[in-house]
Amino acid sequence: MPEPNVVSWTSLMAGYVDTGQPGMALWLFGKMPECSVIPNEFTFATVINACSILAHLRTGKEVHGLVEVLGFQSNLVVCSSLVDMYGKCNDVDNAQRVFDSMSCRNVVSWTSIVCAYAQNAQGQEALQLFREFIHLTSERPNHFMLASVVNACASLGRLASGKVAHGSVIRGSHDSNDVIASALVDMYAKCGCVEYSDKVFRRIWNPTVIPYTSMIVAAAKYGLGRMSLQLFQEMIDRGIKPNDVTFVGVLHACSHSGLVDEGLQHLESMFEKHGILPNAKHHTCVVDMLGRTGRLNEAYELAKSIQAEPNQEALLWGTLLSASRLHGRVDIAVEASRRLIDSNQQVAGAYVTLSNAYALNGEWENSHDLRSEMRRTGVQKEPGCSWVEVKDSTYVFYAGDVSSCARGSEVVALLRDLEGKMKQRGYVGGSLGLVFVDVEEEAKEETVGLHSERLALGFALISIPKGVIIRIMKNLRMCRDCHEAFKLISEIVEREFVVRDVNRFHHFKSGSCTCTDFW
């Protein structure tokens, strides 16, 4: 072209973005001034999109500056792409700032801001914005919006909101959408209802690699390793190509179900059969898998041989640290904690786990020294918690905290009952009662074995009025036996608290569910 104009430039840039070369689009954008072509709103939307894909915050901000200089700051599409860009670059404050500055918004801009919060671990804010969208606009949420909302519910582990979002999906006839179905599979698994994940999954007509992967991961989280492997085989048989995430799921499944040989075979087949090179995440799963079964030396050697980014390294050494503690390998625990503490990552967790490893090994002095060191330096471990939703109530549980619990004695009785039943059914792992004692006592009593992961159930109920409860999860360490335990908990809870599950899927369809006005 003798004189390409702004449309020609933008078309070419959009072409590069569409074919997975956003860097080329940015390069072209930099060349425009040399040819005296001024970018317009189409150009900016395209370039900002390229920054989103690359998650280049600095470039994004520079482009944002140009948007202001050239006067496109009130363009709907440009602003929506800016909101999305800031979200993808993990700068939620600026996403919100741009969103607030907009005089005109549509469902795309609302989706971008909801998504920005959902993808940056602020699900609560995402849901609040969704409520505002419903109340302030007359627009119906579309499949893009609902996928983000389901994602927010999943990240929060909020079953009640997730079911309501699912109702919205069904009423809007979006339930055949592959993306939404994947999000629902994931949401139900993260909210403690893997059976619902399975139901949603089985309704997908032609699942792609992503819903398959969601379901493989969902089953793995519940200790259903065999089911994960069957799903994997099923997808291979159907000619669906697995990706790197699928293998993270498969290895995770093997690790949590003690399927070491299968796991190692899958690791080997990754590149040989499927052309996917194992990365740090895969190796972390393998370190975990070897570590859980007590093959600590192999796990340690593998960990040392892996090159990874700082964040991924922290996960790797954190994994090895947990395994060393589980099997009382203080030598490796010391090394793994040192690496974490030196890199200034997960410091509190590293101190606590190392202290517990010492205790398990009978080295009480070292254990206490570390606790003193934590007090002296002010390092505090934020306690983990579990929570349970039944109907409109949420109950939060902290390990070892009985005193602040309104119905603590009842819960203790339930746990004792559960423990007895688990033993009757042949559960050979650690004891539920262990959660009642001090760390040191726990360490003295703990028996170590392949499936001896404890059910770390704490208690301390904080009730938010209305209705009765329960879902106990999160701190439930999932392994094969724990799935059985999970069912038992449901049985006991249902009996004791008279919980009825009224929200089966077809109720949404038949209109008998009154959740419509929830938002």
Add this chain to the structure above:
DNA sequence: GTAGGGTTAG
């Protein structure tokens, strides 16, 4: 010629 959605290890 332009903006928005799903799966990932301790």
